[in-house]
Amino acid sequence: MSDLHERARELDAADPLAGHRAEFALDEGTVYLDGNSLGALPAHVPARMADVIGREWGELRIRSWDESGWWTAPERIGDRIAPLVGAAPGRIVVGDSTSVNVFKAVVAATRLAGEGRDEILVDATTFPTDGYIAESAARMTGHRIVPLDPADIPGAAGPRTALALVNHVDYRTGRLHDLPGTTAALRAAGALAVWDLCHSAGALPVGLDAHGVDLAVGCTYKYLNGGPGSPAYLYVAERHQAAFDSPLPGWNSHADPFGMTPGYRAADGAVRGRVGTPDILSTLALEAALDVWDGVDVNAVRAKSLALTDFFLECVRAYVPEGRVVSVTPEAHAERGSQVALSCPDAAAVMPELIARGVVGDLRRPDVLRFGFTPLYVGFADTERAARVLADVLAAAS
Amino acid sequence: MSDLHERARELDAADPLAGHRAEFALDEGTVYLDGNSLGALPAHVPARMADVIGREWGELRIRSWDESGWWTAPERIGDRIAPLVGAAPGRIVVGDSTSVNVFKAVVAATRLAGEGRDEILVDATTFPTDGYIAESAARMTGHRIVPLDPADIPGAAGPRTALALVNHVDYRTGRLHDLPGTTAALRAAGALAVWDLCHSAGALPVGLDAHGVDLAVGCTYKYLNGGPGSPAYLYVAERHQAAFDSPLPGWNSHADPFGMTPGYRAADGAVRGRVGTPDILSTLALEAALDVWDGVDVNAVRAKSLALTDFFLECVRAYVPEGRVVSVTPEAHAERGSQVALSCPDAAAVMPELIARGVVGDLRRPDVLRFGFTPLYVGFADTERAARVLADVLAAAS
Structure with a gap:
């Protein structure tokens, strides 16, 4: 387990996109793997929206259709x-x-x-x-x-x-x-x-x-x-x-x-x-x-996405007993998006427990645990932690 | 002119809906008669939206679909x-x-x-x-x-x-x-x-x-x-x-x-x-x-709306030379909504000047000046002022 933990730290340190995480409102207590359902809040959006609502709507009102570019x-x-x-x-x-x-x-x-x-x-x-x-x-x-x-x-x-x-x-x-x-x-x-x-x-x-x-x-x-x-x-x-x-x-x-x-x-x-x-x-x-x-290369995002999902699958294989979950996401890079979906019969009980322990994915009924990896704000340590918590929850539920 | 100004003050003093104006973000320098295009900002909305964006999206994220009633x-x-x-x-x-x-x-x-x-x-x-x-x-x-x-x-x-x-x-x-x-x-x-x-x-x-x-x-x-x-x-x-x-x-x-x-x-x-x-x-x-x-009776809104549009038409008749503008809005209450539309050949030049002087209506091409009366935040003094400024603008443009 500690090997993968160490590997995660190294991968994060070498990640050219790691700096983007700070642009999002995220708390350290949560690994947010549900960005494929609802992306996290970019940290500058609240101030922008306060201006849109307070000034553009509240003060300029109808003029904003032109003057604010609506x-x-x-x-x-x-x-x-x-x-x-x-x-x-x-x-x-x-x-x-x-x-x-x-x-x-x-x-x-x-x-x-x-x-x-x-x-x-x-x-x-x-x-x-x-x-x-x-x-x-x-x-x-x-x-x-x-x-x-x-x-x-x-x-x-x-x-x-x-x-x-x-x-x-x-x-x-x-x-x-x-x-x-x-x-x-x-x-x-x-x-x-x-x-x-x-x-x-x-x-x-x-x-x-x-x-x-x-x-x-x-x-x-x-x-x-x-x-x-x-x-x-x-x-x-x-x-x-x-x-x-x-x-x-x-x-x-x-x-x-x-x-x-x-x-x-x-x-x-x-x-x-x-x-x-x-x-x-x-x-x-x-x-x-x-x-x-701004300034982000989608190819770099793709490279990190594949590295994250590869690493997650590797951690799951290392931490979770074989057969306890089955990946329904293709192994081949050419056939994989940016999520990993794991099926297990008790998925509906497992996901709430994962969320309670700070690993947020979602359930697709009846038996799929879905984990989305958003390369701009998910790191390798998050990924290793998610797999570790998943293993704990699955072990406790067995 | 001063008679109508005085009447407006009396009508505002007797208006049971007058207190609602304070619930909106409005400045005293503007008579906003374009609420039939974009309603004014209710003053409590920015704080609510800061919570929706910062906490419901930013902190609860996906959980808000359930927990915040989305x-x-x-x-x-x-x-x-x-x-x-x-x-x-x-x-x-x-x-x-x-x-x-x-x-x-x-x-x-x-x-x-x-x-x-x-x-x-x-x-x-x-x-x-x-x-x-x-x-x-x-x-x-x-x-x-x-x-x-x-x-x-x-x-x-x-x-x-x-x-x-x-x-x-x-x-x-x-x-x-x-x-x-x-x-x-x-x-x-x-x-x-x-x-x-x-x-x-x-x-x-x-x-x-x-x-x-x-x-x-x-x-x-x-x-x-x-x-x-x-x-x-x-x-x-x-x-x-x-x-x-x-x-x-x-x-x-x-x-x-x-x-x-x-x-x-x-x-x-x-x-x-x-x-x-x-x-x-x-x-x-x-x-x-x-x-x-909350607690507003639509019948009271209707009564004030008709009183406002009646009063506006009365002020326009008093201040604007006959024939300078023609109302295309019906006189009969049973046929009138909550706006007054006045046509004049130079409407496209008149409306920007009105807006520059703080009376915000809108233009419907080619020749209609449109004034919407929102009873929750438009008062009788606003209405008298709008007609007075309109008369000034029309006189200057003649």
């Missing part, structure tokens, strides 16, 4: 997220929930795919909301849903496929799916690739432009630390922007929103993905939160 | 709004933008109306986003849009009418439409009434349950003072709740959201109108803002 926040913040997911400026807009953006993306993709393509392939292991929304979109557009294992999507794409909706990283297992290969296979079949980046953005390079992704959505409250329920985003590849036809053409996406004309005329660019008035407090908290990414 | 906020806050619009508990849920809620309501109404009804009547004078979204909903459900003057909707409703989407108060003119009569006519024709309450909720009694309204939506950042882009709400009459079929069935509306099952099964009640993860910071600012309504 009106253009969705596209401005989209441009801040863009480099983290490999997109050029002007391709991402922030706003609404992930579910609402899935609806926009799926319906718009069926329209971009054109006539004669009546199938929507859906990641059968997806976070459920994507499936529910895709089903609703299919019902309204006259398409048929085909649920598939993501690995089978490239082979299943054909002349009837309009699009596939796939998660980049599975929320439950942490499995990283093959975005470049799947996207290429869909394109070869004449279909569109719609990716959900909720569990990858901010944890690993995505390369939306480079890999030719058509549309993508993601949330901002996990690895991007935007705050509870902070707005999601929508990516539209440049080649699709002129034909992007939103099912939610609210006034914020109008070419002349303050003309308030009865006829709808879509704005150019990513702005076309906007709908109604943005939730400014949540939106500006996200904008402030993104400051922690 | 998860149930949309329906809890819906129940706070309910008495202001005449709804029983359990019929309103907060979340998403007004535009997104219009989409939910219009699509769901076409489904509730059933087969054979292929027309959607739309208030032709509506705030444009309602029309854009209704058009999109109609395109997706195979309905036809019929734009009409709201006064003509009762007569136009017939066996082909699925629903009518109408604004309770016109955003531009401030005209109050006949909600009870229009709703009754639609019901008699077997059609549904969907009301947009953005410009009425918090300014006058609505009586959703009493008048048999089917569905309604509204924003919360105008007379409800929820903050910039605070979440909108959706009302579903009790008789429609079991059959309410949302086009945006996100995981938050699932009967067992944390079961994360692949099949969608809708929750009972207003919760069925939820979609994705709510924007907690904006949502909880709204919740705090609603405290100013």
